[in-house]
Amino acid sequence: MNRLKTPVYLMLCLLLILSLFISGCGQDEEVIQESELTVTIANAEKRDIARSMSYTGAVRGQNEVYIMPKVPARVTNVHVQPGDHVVNGQKLLTLDSSDFDAAIKQAEAGLASAKANKRQSEIALEAAKKNYERMQRLHEEGAISDQQLEMARDEHESLDSGSIDAAVAQAEAALMEANNQLENTIITSPINGVVGNISLSLGDTANPNEPAAIVTETSHLEVEVLVGENEISHIQKDSEVDVYIRAAREEPFTGTITSVASAADPMKQSYPVKVSLQNEDNLIKSGMFAQLRINTISADDVLCVPRNAVIPRGGQQVVFIVDEENRARQIEVETGVESSQWIEVLNGMEEGQKVITRGNTLVSDGSLVRGVTGGVR
The missing domain is CATH 1.20.20 (F1FO ATP Synthase)
Structure with missing residues (x-):
């Protein structure tokens, strides 16, 4: 009987080892199974594009007057306050006569x-x-x-x-x-407008070298910015620009370029550009900070991809497209005009190709992906 038990035990041990081996192989297959990476995609498309540059400046009235007192005398009466609307010839201050x-x-x-x-x-x-x-x-x-x-x-x-x-x-x-x-002891407004500032109080002595008041015609305002030599030749008079004045509202105002200097400012080595804008709702005040987005270089009906689809890699500009097998493929591209959201592709791509716009820094050539459509960021 003992002789019969020994082969049975050996058979059971072999069966147990074989079942563990088979089970282990199944688990290995599950570990090495390839997984998909979810990415955001968009189509390469033909569109008009313009390169925008950002400039900053202060808003002032196109007709803004710094009123200088002509005689040194004590202030005996202040007739208006900042924010008051005045007409040409209206009294602002009276000095001792x-x-x-x-x-x-x-x-x-x-x-x-x-x-x-x-x-x-x-x-x-x-x-x-x-x-x-x-x-x-x-x-x-x-x-x-x-x-x-x-x-x-x-x-x-x-x-x-x-x-x-x-x-x-x-x-x-x-x-x-x-x-x-x-x-001259009666200081008056030379224009119709709004009092921007009164720098003298009752009893102060007017100084002919310092402005007593500022009056601005606020229905027509302007912003002057300084543009570098690389962009000035691309800025055209009468073209429209977006003017962001966050103190007034979040949405941009529409301005118009009224003048482009042909000579640089000798001190700042930049070219003054003036932009006018309407103030019909009187939301904008003189002195507010303004940020301008001005189009410089433009191109019409060219192949573009979302700006965040292009990433630098190894000293090159690359784009990851999604092929028919849902795999990411790295493509080297040459880019042209860039806007805040889009970038022109000069070569290396065709219209309609799907590009990865989000998740492209996580994939590599040949990665299996699952693309979801997303907007341009």
């Missing part, structure tokens, strides 16, 4: 004196004229000498020199200047 009132009285007295002297001079001139004419007749009759005639002529000419008229004109100019100085 007492010193200028006295100057006007002094100038008026000087003018009166000059006019009195003129009247006296006119009387003397008329008498000298009559005397000269009489002496001429006497000289013709031989009753007086040449010297006596010359003396009468010199007297007449000295009174007719115009010096009295000049003195009157000078006195009139002095009075006019005094009146102008008095008028």
Whole structure:
């Protein structure tokens, strides 16, 4: 019996080892089974594309006036506040006029004196004229000498020199200047617009070297930006641009390029470009920060892929496409114009090919993928 048990035990051991081996092989097959990687895909397509550059600047009124006081005097009244709408000629500030009132009285007295002297001079001139004419007749009759005639002529000419008229004109100019100085004590707005700033308060002394107020015509605004030499030749006057003013709203405003400088700013070595924009809803305030997106280089009806489909790899620009077997295939491409969302493909691809736009940094050539359609980011 013992001899019969030994072969049976050996058979059972062999069967157990064989079943474990077969089970182990099945598990190995499950481990090495290939898995799919889910990626986002989009189609290569023909479209118009433009390269956009971003520039920043401050918004100001196309007609914005810094109002400088013309006389140094104390502020006696502030008539408006920032944000007020004003019209041409409206009072903004009033300055102390007492010193200028006295100057006007002094100038008026000087003018009166000059006019009195003129009247006296006119009387003397008329008498000298009559005397000269009489002496001429006497000289013709031989009753007086040449010297006596010359003396009468010199007297007449000295009174007719115009010096009295000049003195009157000078006195009139002095009075006019005094009146102008008095008028300068009332600071007014030279345009219709909105008060942007009042820099003086009651009791302050106006300084002719510093602006007293800023008035802006806010319905038409502009932004000036500086553009480098590599882009300036691609910027065209009258073309439209997107103007982002986040302090006013998230959506961009539409601006129009009104001027493109033909010479660089000598200090900044850049070219000033001005962009105008409408402010019909009065959302934009002068001084707000603006960001402009300006198209420079453009191309029409060219093959494009989403910008994030192109990745640098090994010093090259590559795109991963999805073939008929749902495998990722690496393709080297040459790119052209780039926008914020798209990039032009000059060669290496065909229209309609599926490109991986998300997950392309995780795949390699030949990876099995499952593509889902996604929007351009």
